[in-house]
Amino acid sequence: MFEPLHTGADPDVGEHRHMIVARSRVIVRAHGDAASRSLYRDEAAELLGRTPGDLLLGRLGDVHYWASHLDVDLDPELPDDHVLSDLRSLHGRLSDDEWNIAGRATQLLDWQRDHRFCGRCGSRTEPASSMRAMQCPQCGLTSFPRLSPAVIVLIEREDDGRCLLGRNGLWDIPMYSTLAGFVEPGETLEDTVHREVFEEVGVRVKEIRYFGSQPWPFPNSLMLGFVATYDSGEIHVDGEEVIDAQWFAPDELPMTPPTMSIAGQLIADWLGRVG
Numbered sequence: 340m341f342e343p344l345h346t347g348a349d350p351d352v353g354e355h356r357h358m359i360v361a362r363s364r365v366i367v368r369a370h371g372d373a374a375s376r377s378l379y380r381d382e383a384a385e386l387l388g389r390t391p392g393d394l395l396l397g398r399l400g401d402v403h404y405w406a407s408h409l410d411v412d413l414d415p416e417l418p419d420d421h422v423l424s425d426l427r428s429l430h431g432r433l434s435d436d437e438w439n440i441a442g443r444a445t446q447l448l449d450w451q452r453d454h455r456f457c458g459r460c461g462s463r464t465e466p467a468s469s470m471r472a473m474q475c476p477q478c479g480l481t482s483f484p485r486l487s488p489a490v491i492v493l494i495e496r497e498d499d500g501r502c503l504l505g506r507n508g509l510w511d512i513p514m515y516s517t518l519a520g521f522v523e524p525g526e527t528l529e530d531t532v533h534r535e536v537f538e539e540v541g542v543r544v545k546e547i548r549y550f551g552s553q554p555w556p557f558p559n560s561l562m563l564g565f566v567a568t569y570d571s572g573e574i575h576v577d578g579e580e581v582i583d584a585q586w587f588a589p590d591e592l593p594m595t596p597p598t599m600s601i602a603g604q605l606i607a608d609w610l611g612r613v614g
């Protein structure tokens with residue numbers, strides 16, 4: 340299990356791996372088409388032209404993981420067998436552990452880059468010593484890594500065994516998925532489920548059950564999955580975020596997301612229960 344750390348690793352002792360991030364993508368070592376891995380220290384040093392390891396991510400077993408930015412305006416020229424890939428296309432090519440670590444790397448480096456100056460007084464910030472945070476030495480403002488919690492919910496009917504899936508207006512493929520939306524300040528997660536479902540498809544739900552969660556680093560969401568039971572109302576889509584929504588029986592499902600996403604897992608779980 341990965342243990343997040345922000346201090347306490349000696350780069351000269353033990354085994355170290357490096358996530359090099361350039362243009363919001365990650366440079367990995369590719370083995371053929373299928374498998375990839377993070378970079379060893381000498382590979383990372385050669386690529387960066389300097390000592391790698393700007394930001395300690397944590398430890399997986401005995402291996403420490405670090406993240407560094409490669410500052411380039413264009414795609415960098417890479418040695419053989421190195422590829423620059425976005426996180427989505429690395430899924431299934433990196434091990435699940437390393438894919439998660441790559442997501443931490445992009446999010447934490449972006450956050451650090453975006454918090455170099457204090458948002459309150461404008462002074463230059465410094466990494467805090469005792470926790471993962473950027474701190475202002477002038478006014479003391481502390482900025483923690485940014486996370487945006489969002490709920491994602493599968494709505495099922497008790498009467499006829501169908502579930503409600505919606506099609507997002509931004510998708511260029513005819514895919515239907517569970518409904519999702521960001522949590523507003525002051526809301527409980529259940530409040531968000533009720534509000535988002537009503538806003539997007541106009542129905543009321545009840546019996547909201549927690550399903551599970553998934554870090555979703557596109558760019559910094561935490562998806563909190565729920566199953567809810569339909570209560571009342573007719574489908575009426577908002578026409579912006581959701582352009583169509585329908586009740587689907589298990590044997591007439593449209594194209595749905597893959598199970599790498601919690602949306603796909605919610606649908607697979609529902610199929611397992613009703614199908």
Ligand SMILES: [Zn+2]
Pocket residue numbers: 457458459460461462475476477478479480
């Ligand atoms: Zn300040």
